[in-house]
Amino acid sequence: MTKRGKSTELIHHDYQPPTGWGAVPVPVYKASTVLFPDTAALHRPRSREAVTYRYGLQCTPGSLTLAARIATLEQAQHCVLVPSGLAAITLTSMSLLKPGDEVLLPDNVYGQNRHVTTGLLSRLGIQHRFYDPLDAAAFEAMLSDRTRLVWLEAAGSITMEFPDVLGLLRACQARGVLTAMDNTWGAGMAFNAFELAPGLGVDVSMQALTKFASGGADVLMGAVCTRNADLHRRLDEMYEFLGYGVGQNDVEAVLRGLPSLALRYRAQEATALDLARWMQQQPAVARVLHPALPGSPGHEYWKAVSPAGSSCLFSAVFKPGYSARQVDAFVDALRCFGIGYSWAGPMSLAVPYDLSRSRSLPLPWTPQEGGTLVRFAIGLEDVEDLRADLAQALTLLG
Numbered sequence: 394m395t396k397r398g399k400s401t402e403l404i405h406h407d408y409q410p411p412t413g414w415g416a417v418p419v420p421v422y423k424a425s426t427v428l429f430p431d432t433a434a435l436h437r438p439r440s441r442e443a444v445t446y447r448y449g450l451q452c453t454p455g456s457l458t459l460a461a462r463i464a465t466l467e468q469a470q471h472c473v474l475v476p477s478g479l480a481a482i483t484l485t486s487m488s489l490l491k492p493g494d495e496v497l498l499p500d501n502v503y504g505q506n507r508h509v510t511t512g513l514l515s516r517l518g519i520q521h522r523f524y525d526p527l528d529a530a531a532f533e534a535m536l537s538d539r540t541r542l543v544w545l546e547a548a549g550s551i552t553m554e555f556p557d558v559l560g561l562l563r564a565c566q567a568r569g570v571l572t573a574m575d576n577t578w579g580a581g582m583a584f585n586a587f588e589l590a591p592g593l594g595v596d597v598s599m600q601a602l603t604k605f606a607s608g609g610a611d612v613l614m615g616a617v618c619t620r621n622a623d624l625h626r627r628l629d630e631m632y633e634f635l636g637y638g639v640g641q642n643d644v645e646a647v648l649r650g651l652p653s654l655a656l657r658y659r660a661q662e663a664t665a666l667d668l669a670r671w672m673q674q675q676p677a678v679a680r681v682l683h684p685a686l687p688g689s690p691g692h693e694y695w696k697a698v699s700p701a702g703s704s705c706l707f708s709a710v711f712k713p714g715y716s717a718r719q720v721d722a723f724v725d726a727l728r729c730f731g732i733g734y735s736w737a738g739p740m741s742l743a744v745p746y747d748l749s750r751s752r753s754l755p756l757p758w759t760p761q762e763g764g765t766l767v768r769f770a771i772g773l774e775d776v777e778d779l780r781a782d783l784a785q786a787l788t789l790l791g
């Protein structure tokens with residue numbers, strides 16, 4: 394069969410309903426207890442090859458169906474589902490690192506990944522350092538014999554730098570260092586994380602299904618995908634150590650979100666790009682950070698791997714003359730943007746960030762060049778309503 398688009402793949406995915414039951418959705422399979430037909434079945438050792446249902450925590454037909462669809466979305470072979478994006482980060486690091494190892498993270502890594510690394514992993518004797526995602530040469534010089542895992546994030550959280558992902562991956566590949574990408578921004582739509590260039594891709598891709606896959610702002614879930622059976626075994630083993638089952642109503646909610654994922658991604662991306670360009674022209678704004686805009690940090694690297702995808706996020710850095718309080722007042726004046734975390738749901742969100750305590754390296758702009766930053770996550774509202782709302786709130790900044 395010729396290669397099909399993402400929407401078709403996710404809607405016409407393999408699924409065998411019970412005989413005579415022609416409904417399109419996958420049922421909700423709820424269970425803690427899963428009954429064995431007899432004691433012989435109970436005593437039979439678990440096989441890695443065949444699926445055997447033994448307990449609701451491990452898997453259900455619903456969670457296996459969702460895992461298979463996320464693997465399809467990510468063009469992976471294997472997928473482990475966990476209760477949040479953060480759980481997917483922790484699972485990945487805990488599976489692939491041991492005491493004495495070192496992990497490298499981009500300085501703009503998702504805040505909770507930084508928190509897990511500096512808090513939990515440090516306590517377990519796993520070292521870490523932060524690298525500049527735009528400087529592959531400096532990164533290469535940081536790799537040592539102890540470096541066992543490198544996290545990548547494209548684009549980076551809040552400041553939206555798109556990393557020199559090909560340069561970073563080449564350096565890791567040359568030294569045989571494992572790579573994991575937080576692929577929440579790309580969501581399996583912007584690029585194929587396992588093949589960013591011929592023969593060059595990450596070993597593990599995790600994403601917060603909380604964001605685009607669900608799309609409803611009503612579910613927390615994460616996925617960890619890989620093409621490598623051995624890595625999958627390590628991830629799956631840690632999944633069982635940690636007792637990371639997923640709720641079946643949540644599985645159903647994400648299965649409901651997937652058929653519209655590609656359409657939502659494209660719609661939110663188009664609105665975000667339109668508004669990011671418009672924000673660039675506003676006198677109060679010093680710069681707009683969005684990988685698809687020329688001049689945004691890492692724009693050239695974005696063009697090299699992801700010209701077809703740019704997600705729904707952008708940040709505006711206000712001119713340094715405006716105080717953090719004035720920028721807060723601008724955010725408070727917005728009517729179509731909620732103030733809150735998470736993103737990729739139906740409602741647009743705006744959050745001002747103070748980056749002074751969340752970075753180890755200098756920001757891509759000086760305090761003379763830019764002041765307070767607001768991150769916008771664009772939802773599914775009508776673009777003209779969002780633009781009018783931004784315009785009325787900007788009048789506060791004169």
Ligand SMILES: *Cc1c(COP(=O)(O)O)cnc(C)c1O
Binds near residue numbers: 735
């Ligand atoms: C939201 C987010 C996560 C974590 O997802 P949760 O389900 O909220 O734990 C991880 N990485 C990125 C980039 C995110 O935006």
